[in-house]
Amino acid sequence: SFKNCIEKAETDSGMEKPVSLLKATLVDLQSLYNCNSWDEISNHPPVTYGTLSFNKETRGSQLAEQIKAHSFTRAYEAVVFGSLRDDEGTVDAPIGRHPVDRKKMCVTQKNSKNAVTHYRVLSRYKGYTHIRCVLETGRTHQIRVHMAYLGHPLLGDATYGAQSPDKGLSGQCLHARELEFSHPRTGELIHLTTELPEYFTSILRELGTPL
Numbered sequence: 750s751f752k753n754c755i756e757k758a759e760t761d762s763g764m765e766k767p768v769s770l771l772k773a774t775l776v777d778l779q780s781l782y783n784c785n786s787w788d789e790i791s792n793h794p795p796v797t798y799g800t801l802s803f804n805k806e807t808r809g810s811q812l813a814e815q816i817k818a819h820s821f822t823r824a825y826e827a828v829v830f831g832s833l834r835d836d837e838g839t840v841d842a843p844i845g846r847h848p849v850d851r852k853k854m855c856v857t858q859k860n861s862k863n864a865v866t867h868y869r870v871l872s873r874y875k876g877y878t879h880i881r882c883v884l885e886t887g888r889t890h891q892i893r894v895h896m897a898y899l900g901h902p903l904l905g906d907a908t909y910g911a912q913s914p915d916k917g918l919s920g921q922c923l924h925a926r927e928l929e930f931s932h933p934r935t936g937e938l939i940h941l942t943t944e945l946p947e948y949f950t951s952i953l954r955e956l957g958t959p960l
Contacts, residue, residue, distance in 0.1 A: 811933035823884045824927035825892055826871065826945065828952060829901040830910065833878050837869040840895040844888040853908060854890045856898045864888040866895045872959040877904065879953060881926070893921060904952065916952060924949055 845861030847853035856864075865885035872879045878901065882892050893909045896902055902910030905918030928941040945953075 822927065822929035823887070823925070825882045825884070826924050826926045826949070827880055827882060827892060827896070828904040828922040828949075828956075829878050829880060829896050830904060831876065831878065831901045832873055833868070833870055833880065833899070833901055835870075837867075840864075840866045840868070840899060842895060842898055844891060844894055854888070854894050856894060862886070862888060864891050864895065866892055868896075872953075874956040874959060877956055879956075879959075892923060916955060918948070918952075922949060922952055 842856040842864060843858060843861035844854050844864040845857045845859060847855045848857070848859070863886060867883045867885065869881045870878055871881055880896075884891060888894075890909070893903055893906055897906070897909040903921040903923055904910075905915045906921035906923075910921075924943075924945055926943065926945070928939075930939055931937070932939050
């Protein structure tokens, strides 16, 4: 919400993302600040919490170039089903539109784009794992698709995981934790972080003591 907006520089801001009205809000921002597309900056599904950057000027394309050059850091935290075999790793698997369900994405070689996700285990619980993911690319639903591809879908993800809600969640347990990029005008290194929301910490408490 705008109430939680954190001004970090004259033309860039970080804010807490609302669950349902994010895209409607960004349409207004796009018109108000003359942005071409919020997707140039970051591609978050509408049920993900966390930090978001938007640009008030046409320099937004410079941020997009940073993403392409892998100098725009986007770190997430998530809770997934099961126990990941390795403490850290990389998923390098192309993502494209699902051939049957066009609302979904999938790992595929056909009409796809390269997608790379780096993950690290933060803590392990009985039947679940708390992880940190850093995106090298920014494909739609990338973390959700890549974790499901590994056989460890996100907790609460009814699209790529369990078909029924888990632990009372209305969406996946995924939080945009950290952004780092160079200010497109001044070159200053901007680092944005946000605390885990209450629903996320509540889930971790419910999972019990880490193994």
